[in-house]
Amino acid sequence: MSDNKKPEKIVGVKGMNDILPADAPLWELFENTVQTVLKSYGFQQIRTPIVEPTPLFARGLGAVTDIVEKEMYSFTDSMNGDELTLRPESTAGVVRAALEHNLTYDGPKRLWYQGPMFRHERPQRGRYRQFHQVGAEAIGFAGPDIDAELIMLCQRLWDDLGLDSIRLEINSIGDADERARHRTDLIAYFEQHRDQLDADALRRLHANPLRILDTKNPAMQALVNAAPKLLDYLGEESRAHFDGVENILRHSNIPYTVNPRLVRGMDYYNRTVFEWVTDQLGSQGTVCGGGRYDPLVEMFGGKPTPACGFAIGVERLLELMKASGEQFTPNQCDVYLVHQGDEAQLQAFVLGERLRDAGLDVVLHCATAAGPGSFKSQMKRADASGAAFAVIIGEDEVSSHTASVKTLRGADGESQQRSVEFDSVAEYLVDQIIGAGHDDGHDHGHVHYKH
Known part of the structure; x- marks a missing residue:
């Protein structure tokens, strides 16, 4: 007797979405605008592999981060035993490529990238297991001017896309020794209030206390607001750098708010950090995050090299573009x-x-x-x-x-x-x-x- 059972339909992996032809005009408009804006600032495109050696992220992102602890798609290559990971972000890969190919031998480089990233997290609005980012990395520039230029580039992109619901928050997280002093005081402060910390905060207390400042738990907001502020620990150079960024932004009429609670979970960030946020996407309000990461090149075995960059979450930005009410009709032809x-x-x-x-x-x-x-x-x-x-x-x-x-x-x-x-x-x-x-x-x- 022959088995006439209909083959079971195979569906895609949850959180890894198909981009269908009806959505293509919106993606194309965004990608073309991005390319035009980045080119107008002298950025050149770089394309790195989707798969990188796992130690690249463990070293760059820090072993005690959510990404490395529980969000990476890592596996052992069955052919040669290499430990590999689907990239959860692109900064580490771009810096690895710049070092490997000695891109800065003839001077600093302005680079940009686009493509899919992968994180093994629970899919929700604006957060997916395969998601897309566009980012820029300026490698070899030391002054506050490049930090400000990257911010102004983003502002131009929002203007060209007709998005006016995105606002800028900036902060300085200083240098390593300043953060170390702040960290000691921060741990002591939270130790005094252990009874008010949730499970996440207790887990991070000694490993990554800065991330406690980023908590979304309403019950901890008052405690976090009263915590020691990193801005108060900045030395003369870090303070002057941050003043330089602010001065250019003010002079260029870029509105911003200094948010002393704005931090980074990655080990490699220093000095300027910034986020572009919106109230139109619920709790997932950040559409672009960036900052300076001077220590990273040296962490990867290169000579000390200053660097700064940002990454845009494409799916979140497209949600904002849709919410703006503009119609994107898929036209096949003339x-x-x-x-x-x-x-x-x-x-x-x-x-x-x-x-x-x-x-x-x-x-x-x-x-x-x-x-x-x-x-x-x-x-x-x-x-x-x-x-x-x-x-x-x-x-x-x-x-x-x-x-x-x-x-x-x-x-x-x-x-x-x-x-x-x-x-x-x-x-x-x-x-x-x-x-x-x-x-x-x-x-x-x-x-x-x-x-």
Whole structure:
């Protein structure tokens, strides 16, 4: 007896999401804007592998951080026994690459990256097991000017994306010796109030007490507010550096708030730290975090090298873009090619290539399982494609060496149809699309003709 049981459907891993075609215009708009803004500040793209040696993160992030303790996807390579990890963030990988390839031999570098990161945490709004980040790393710059430039770059990005609900918080966490003095006093302070600490705070008390200041537990807010402030421990150099950042931001009219509770869980941060936050995403309010990490290059075996950077959580930012109310309509093409009959199909292929040569995006109707499709069903698909024009070739057009061009989205809502000489269709459509200024999400600045 044969087993006719239907195969079980396989679904994706929870917290690792598909980005579907309907969402593509929003992602493309964001990615194109990011690329334009970063390029305008002289940043060059770097692409590092998704998998890195596990010690890279254990050394860089600190063994006693949530990421290393419980969030990393780590495994042993079965072929050679290497300990590997799917990257939970990109700063460590970028610094590793800069060191390995001696990128700063001829001077400081402004680098940027984009791509997926992985953390084994409980999926929730704006937090996923596979998520995407865009980030910038400025390696080899020591002054407060680069810190301020990175912040201003972010402000320009929010402006270009039309986002006005993001605000800036900054702080200085000083240098290692200043943090050590503060840490001693912080531990002593929390020890005196052990009875008010929750389980998370007790666990972090001696290992990573700075993170207690970042608690979201409402019952601990008063205790944390009264804790020793790191800003009071800053030495002359750290204070001057932070004053330098503030001075540039004030002079450039970038609004900000100094948040003395703003800290970093990673071991490698020092001096300036900053976050861009919003009230529109519930508890997951941070859309971008950054700061200075001068010790990291030396921690990875390089010469002492100052550095500063930031990372943007792409999914959270896209949520904000959606909330702004702007519509992002997925347009497949400028032109949809409709045809009836074998000869017409051959002509449609020729015309499709000519239109693409002219810089237009073209969808040529192809047969489905139900067959080639009637004229009416093809026109329905043309309308659904978002195209500005349908170009129709039937028996009459083949014999007269013309094509019928139908306006699908006229300025007055009227659809018009006219017959155009076959050899003139490309020129006619380019004139129509550029002349009408069709806002279809495509860049027609690249329209060209091949001879």
